[in-house]
Amino acid sequence: MKKIFLSLLLCCFTLTLTKAAKTVIRITTADTDLLLQTGDNDRLYQTYLGKKLRHEGDIQEFPWNVYPASDGAVSKRGWEVYSCSGNEDYYEPALAIVHNDGNPTTYLYYVSHEQKTVEGGTETTILLRDKVYPVSVTLHYVAYTKENVIKTWSEITHSEKKAVTLSAYASTMLYFGADRYFLTEFSSDWAREAQMSSQQLQFGKKVVDTKLGSRAAMHTHPFFEVGIGQEVCEDQGTVLMGTLGWTGNFRFTFEVDNVNNLRVIPGINPYASNYQLNPNEVFRTPEFIFTLSEEGTSKGSRNLQQWARNWSLKDGHGGRMTLLNNWENTAFDFNQDILADLMKEAKKLGVDMFLLDDGWFANGKHERKDDHAGLGDWDVNHAKLPKGIPALCDAAEEAGVKFGIWIEPEMVNPNSELFEKHPDWAITLPNREPYYYRNQLVLDLSNPKVQDYVYGVVENIMKTDSRIAFFKWDCNSPITNIYSPYLKKHQSQLYIDHVRGVYNVMRRVKENYPDVPMMLCSGGGARCDYEALKYFTEFWCSDNTDPVERCYIQWGFSQFFPSKAMCAHVTSWNKTASVKFRTDVASMCKLGFDIGLKDLSNDEIKYCQTAVANWKRLQTTILDGTQYRLVSPYKGNHMAVSYVSEDKTKCVLFAYDLHPRFKEILRNVKLQGLDAEKRYRIKEINLMPGAASTAEADGKTYSGDYLMKVGLNVFSTTELTSHVIEISAL
Numbered sequence: 001m002k003k004i005f006l007s008l009l010l011c012c013f014t015l016t017l018t019k020a021a022k023t024v025i026r027i028t029t030a031d032t033d034l035l036l037q038t039g040d041n042d043r044l045y046q047t048y049l050g051k052k053l054r055h056e057g058d059i060q061e062f063p064w065n066v067y068p069a070s071d072g073a074v075s076k077r078g079w080e081v082y083s084c085s086g087n088e089d090y091y092e093p094a095l096a097i098v099h100n101d102g103n104p105t106t107y108l109y110y111v112s113h114e115q116k117t118v119e120g121g122t123e124t125t126i127l128l129r130d131k132v133y134p135v136s137v138t139l140h141y142v143a144y145t146k147e148n149v150i151k152t153w154s155e156i157t158h159s160e161k162k163a164v165t166l167s168a169y170a171s172t173m174l175y176f177g178a179d180r181y182f183l184t185e186f187s188s189d190w191a192r193e194a195q196m197s198s199q200q201l202q203f204g205k206k207v208v209d210t211k212l213g214s215r216a217a218m219h220t221h222p223f224f225e226v227g228i229g230q231e232v233c234e235d236q237g238t239v240l241m242g243t244l245g246w247t248g249n250f251r252f253t254f255e256v257d258n259v260n261n262l263r264v265i266p267g268i269n270p271y272a273s274n275y276q277l278n279p280n281e282v283f284r285t286p287e288f289i290f291t292l293s294e295e296g297t298s299k300g301s302r303n304l305q306q307w308a309r310n311w312s313l314k315d316g317h318g319g320r321m322t323l324l325n326n327w328e329n330t331a332f333d334f335n336q337d338i339l340a341d342l343m344k345e346a347k348k349l350g351v352d353m354f355l356l357d358d359g360w361f362a363n364g365k366h367e368r369k370d371d372h373a374g375l376g377d378w379d380v381n382h383a384k385l386p387k388g389i390p391a392l393c394d395a396a397e398e399a400g401v402k403f404g405i406w407i408e409p410e411m412v413n414p415n416s417e418l419f420e421k422h423p424d425w426a427i428t429l430p431n432r433e434p435y436y437y438r439n440q441l442v443l444d445l446s447n448p449k450v451q452d453y454v455y456g457v458v459e460n461i462m463k464t465d466s467r468i469a470f471f472k473w474d475c476n477s478p479i480t481n482i483y484s485p486y487l488k489k490h491q492s493q494l495y496i497d498h499v500r501g502v503y504n505v506m507r508r509v510k511e512n513y514p515d516v517p518m519m520l521c522s523g524g525g526a527r528c529d530y531e532a533l534k535y536f537t538e539f540w541c542s543d544n545t546d547p548v549e550r551c552y553i554q555w556g557f558s559q560f561f562p563s564k565a566m567c568a569h570v571t572s573w574n575k576t577a578s579v580k581f582r583t584d585v586a587s588m589c590k591l592g593f594d595i596g597l598k599d600l601s602n603d604e605i606k607y608c609q610t611a612v613a614n615w616k617r618l619q620t621t622i623l624d625g626t627q628y629r630l631v632s633p634y635k636g637n638h639m640a641v642s643y644v645s646e647d648k649t650k651c652v653l654f655a656y657d658l659h660p661r662f663k664e665i666l667r668n669v670k671l672q673g674l675d676a677e678k679r680y681r682i683k684e685i686n687l688m689p690g691a692a693s694t695a696e697a698d699g700k701t702y703s704g705d706y707l708m709k710v711g712l713n714v715f716s717t718t719e720l721t722s723h724v725i726e727i728s729a730l
Contacts, residue, residue: 024060025113027124027141028052031148032292034141035062036081036126042109044128046079046175050238051294079175079261082128082137082154084108085168092205092255092265096168099133100160106130108137120144120311134159139172147307149291156283166275170267171244171288181262182227183254186556187220191544193525194221194556196634198232201256209251209269213479213495214410214442214502218526222250223560225297226264233296234629241293241300242266243560245531246286248499249273272482274492289530297559298672302626305562309624312530313565314510314518314537319619320564321352321402321470321517322612325594328545328571332359332370335384336391343399345597348605350612353402353470355592356392360385360405366416372439375411376418378457393467404470409457410502411440411477424485425450427494437477438523445501446494447486455505462513473536475522506535519567528557533565538590540567545594546574547585548658548720551633554589555641563643564623569594570608577720579604580688581656583611584722587686588641588654590623591615603689611686618726621645621652628672633658638715644673648704651680651727655714668711671727674704678729682712686724695723701730 025044027034035048047062083089085096086105097106108128115124121144128137135158142151152172158164181201185208186194199206208224210216223243225232232239242264244250249269256262266288277283289307293300309316324346330338339356346354362374363382380388389405396403412419412426414436419426426441428434434441443450462468484494509518520527521540528539539561542553550568557566568589570582579600586592591612597605615622625643630653633639637660642653655669674680681701684693693699697712707727714723 023110023113024062025124025126026059027122027143027150029121029143029145029148029150031294032150033059034143034150035059037062038110039078043107044081044110044126046081046173049174049176049292079263081126081173082108082139082170083173091257091263092253093168094154094170094173094265094267095137095156096166097133097135097158098165098167099135100162100164103133106133106135108135111136118142120147120307135164144307144311147291147310148293148303149289149307151287151289153287154285156277156285157280158277159279161279163276163278166270166277166283168267168270169275169283169285170265171285172266174240174264174290176226176228176240176262176264177260178229178262179260180229181254181256182231184225184227184232185220186223186559188217188525189219190524191542192549192553193542193544194553196552196556196559201226201254201262203256203258203260206254207251208254209271210249211269211271213248213482213498215475215478215522215526216248216250217528218478218523221525222246222529224252225300225559226254226262234298234632235296237294237296239293239297239300240264240290241297241304241560242288242290243304243530244286244288245529246499247502247527247529247532249495250286268496271495272492273495275496276490276493286531298629301559301629304560305558305627308530308533308562308565313533313562314535316564317624318537320538320590320623322350322615323353323355323404323470323592324349324351324401325355325357325569325592327357328594329596332368334359336387336395339392340395340399342596343396343401343403346401347399348597348609349593350609350616351401351593353404354396354399355404355406355470355472357406357472358408358474362416364417366413371413373413373415375408375413375440376416376443378407378409378460388464389461389468390465393465397467402469403467404472405461405468406472406474407457407461408474408476409454409505410443410445410475412443413440415439425453427479427484427498428481429483430485432481435480437480440477441481442477442479442498444484444486444494444498445505446484446497447501450486451501451505455508458509458513462516468516470517470519472519472521472540475527477523503531503535506532510535525553525557528561538565538567541589544573545569545571545582545586547577547582548574550585551639551656551658554585555629555633555639558627558629558641562623563589563627566590567592571595572599580607580611580686581720581722583608584654584686584724585656587611587615587724588622606689607686614685614724614726618650618652621650625650625652626673630669630672631655637661637664640669640714642671642673648673648675648678649729653712653714653723653725653727655723655725657716657718657721659719660715660717662717664717666713666715666717668713669715670709670711671704671707674707674727675729676703676705676708678704680704680707680727680729683726683728684723685726686722695725697725
């Protein structure tokens with residue numbers, strides 16, 4: 001009897017030690033906690049993701065999320081942080097591996113973790129390992145405390161005798177338990193980017209993905225919003241806002257299971273991309289960046305915008321140059337004298353830079369007269385520009401502006417010297433008639449020689465004249481004719497290795513020319529991810545510059561990007577809208593022009609000069625201030641957005657009347673983010689010469705409290721009118 005008692009006592013003591021030995025990992029920001037915990041089986045599970053918990057004791061006692069089994073008992077399935085194929089989970093896995101012996105199952109067990117301070121927050125690194133196969137996964141989480149943003153990715157490696165096959169490789173997995181979930185996604189096409197639509201997520205899977213390889217975000221963008229428990233709202237409710245740093249094929253999987261839990265799985269799209277991972281090679285997934293806001297998308301956007309300026313966007317704290325582009329004015333038809341005159345127009349407008357677009361390169365039988373030839377041959381066109389780039393830099397210098405230039409270095413026309421010399425440098429099938437998108441092919445950036453060539457496009461231009469002050473980097477074609485002459489037997493790795501090659505080039509350019517601003521363009525806004533934006537100061541939102549359409553496009557992109565990353569130009573699109581309206585819409589982002597002064601009246605030119613001067617004067621507030629989206633174009637016939645300086649002494653309000661209805665009741669726009677105790681003076685700016693302000697509050701002063709609770713009457717019943725209001729603390 002005594003031996004039995006001692007055995008029971010030892011068993012209870014062992015169970016107590018086992019329970020006490022459970023590991024709890026806390027990943028935390030100023031507002032959010034993500035809690036991970038080992039189970040009795042030594043595997044790692046998510047136990048909580050939500051508002052920050054106040055008491056440490058509560059964290060240690062948090063229950064383990066489990067699923068009920070079909071017979072009513074509790075199974076050992078839970079919210080495993082990096083669930084693998086072949087285990088007992090039954091749902092979409094994060095990782096799928098076929099091992100050397102053909103076994104498709106993997107189980108990952110917790111080994112260790114460490115936390116260290118990094119710029120902006122804390123990095124948590126967690127090592128997981130299979131007990132049967134020599135496979136390891138390291139999970140990385142960087143929690144940015146102040147911005148309430150978490151960045152996460154995984155690294156997969158093994159030491160089996162031969163390569164293993166990866167068929168799924170997510171960046172992370174996140175879980176939620178609520179009654180309802182609502183997804184807002186961002187669909188796209190040329191000239192209609194960042195279109196927002198919402199739906200309720202029901203049982204099963206909703207997949208948002210792309211299979212275009214390059215120009216990958218042409219039809220859908222790599223970001224999303226999920227309302228937890230209710231529809232996604234601007235200023236209230238819990239919302240997950242996530243974006244993937246990957247310029248190639250991506251996939252977001254949203255799966256609601258049999259007990260109404262939601263799992264969110266972001267990562268590279270494994271479509272046609274089984275990856276042969278060699279022994280000791282590390283497969284690093286893209287970074288998934290997310291914020292969890294308890295105050296709707298408005299707060300979530302401010303989190304991401306501030307994080308981008310502080311920690312991700314190239315030159316996130318620097319200024320941005322206003323510019324005049326020649327494309328809408330001349331297209332391919334220009335010469336040295338025409339460009340020199342446009343540079344003088346740029347100076348007259350008051351912008352900082354002249355940007356030369358497509359058509360300046362290629363000679364002989366492949367002369368660049370349109371988009372059918374010359375792409376890939378980056379020698380200056382002698383007929384148009386006999387004195388080359390230095391003469392253009394001289395002309396810009398004489399005019400008093402900087403000079404920037406357009407390139408599309410990842411692409412090639414079949415009608416080019418480059419393709420004639422190196423047909424094996426292009427992604428194209430060896431045994432089928434090629435399909436050309438926009439008369440071009442994509443260069444194979446999985447090939448290191450091609451990477452050197454593409455990098456050399458930038459280097460050679462800079463060697464020609466170091467006064468080049470800006471690059472517009474375009475990418476107009478998805479990958480067609482999908483075959484890599486370089487990869488030969490490893491064609492399933494093309495989509496991944498190509499994008500890695502793109503990053504290798506971008507990284508070299510940034511390292512060697514860190515102070516040269518660069519615009520990321522892709523037939524409009526089909527490249528807009530935070531990995532590429534490590535190397536670019538801004539991106540082109542859309543070729544569609546119709547100001548009404550731009551209200552929707554810029555509203556959509558502002559969900560995830562700061563205004564200083566979003567380029568907006570004043571053009572001749574939609575001439576029913578005044579130059580004032582077109583300019584006021586562009587002024588809420590990084591301002592530019594693509595229009596000839598000969599098309600404008602004297603008053604319109606004077607107005608543009610005033611608007612440019614105002615934008616420059618208020619640039620710090622517009623580009624670095626806190627954004628508040630006040631009135632959505634999706635919910636009515638008007639739109640309003642404001643920016644508030646960090647010290648709350650300055651605010652700029654943009655208000656637009658899109659298509660008001662007859663005798664529509666107009667409501668005041670209530671400001672946000674001001675100091676309730678300060679008094680502010682109201683002044684309408686960006687007025688046409690000789691025009692008086694129609695804002696009834698113009699010249700008056702109000703408290704911040706009044707402006708936030710009562711607001712300003714800034715809308716009208718006149719179609720396509722706009723007001724820009726400067727609000728200054730006394």
